Amino acid sequence: MPINYYIFLAVILFCIGVVGVLTRRNAIIIFMCIELMLNAVNLLLVAFSKAHHAVAAINAGPAGTTAGTDGQMFVFFIMVVAAAEVSVGLAIIVMMYRNTHSVDVNFLNRLKH
Amino acid sequence: MNVTQILFWLLSALTVFSALVVITRKNPVYSVLWLIITFISISGHYILLNAQFLAVVNVIVYAGAIMVLFLFVIMLMNLNADAEPQKNKWLQFAGVIAGGCLALVIIAALKNVDAKARIAETGSDIGLIENLGKVLFTQYVLPFEISSVLFLSAMVGAVVIGKKN
Structure with a gap:
């Protein structure tokens, strides 16, 4: 899938x-x-991490590259912060x-007053 | 059109439809249930993107824990009994127009983005818990520990705010 489709899906979810x-x-x-907006951003981050991994695998060979794990770590930490935020909210x-x-x-x- | 594309379109349609249902239902309980369906379909997208660990965490944390928390709060408050007073029709219309314009502007700005970074359909194993765990406990060990402190403070805060005074 081209990454454009994932961008459009995430934008539509965010705007909903x-x-x-x-x-x-x-x-x-x-x-x-x-929460829905947070998940749209998470989806976009995962899609970009996959694209980054695909480009790195083309450039550096398919085996051994770990590019793209950073994006998934960010999504993981966003989920952690969202859970804490939901409990307090x-x-x-x-x-x-x-x-x-x-x-x-x-x-x-x-x-206001 | 191969299996991945068919699954992508099916999951996208399900995601957008259930997200639309979430913001149009009057009863908050139905909104929560449809939001669970939205999150599960987003987890399906994660599996298509080879992020298996995140898919499982999304189901457990979002569709499991957070949505159960929402359901508890809604049912404890007995919110489904009283009908929510609606906003002015013109304000709702203006909100829809504003959101639609936002979507239109972002999509128009990004529609010519260079699509050569095509997401490879070949499988990769960076999303497995083995690789993510290695990165999490070497490179990101400090944010991991700090997030545990964040959870502790959120727990204390929720108890302090929620208790009767």
Whole structure:
């Protein structure tokens, strides 16, 4: 597959996440759309790591090259950080719901005042 | 059209469709379930790209742990009972237009990208846990340890935020 297709797929997924953040009011769904955007970026990183590995294998011979592991390591660390972020973010949403009995983000504009 | 391409198009269609369903469902529980399908199809893409370890980690961490956390929170809050008040129709329309314009601009900017870096269909073994583990515990051992501290602080933070005061 040409890498263009993976770029287009990742861009479409990312923009679906952006549309979800802009159009929904439920804080949990907004959070899920952020996860969707993170996964689009992860997919793009894995595709680029595969392309980098393919080019390195052409240049240096198919055996022995380990080019491309860095990108997959980055994806791994992004997943780690996303897991930590989700746990803290959901705790914040639960606390918010406990105080206001709503997860509607339009009620949460007190920081403006 | 060989098997890889057929699988790519099938998985892409499934990914985009389920992502669209995620942002259009009213009920948050359905959104979570469709998001799980999205993540599993992204894992299928990882397998097509010879990133087997990441595919497994994606299923375990995202589709397993994180989505179960979302489901727990939604069901504990009983959010599926009350219908979510909708935004103004014009604001929703403007959001869709803005996101579509973003997609259009990025795709138009990248559509002539040089495609000679063609992803080889031949298998490579850099995505196996053997090779990734070697790199992780030699070159990236410091970020690995720091991420454990990050997890500890996230755990403490979640407990402190979530407890009743």
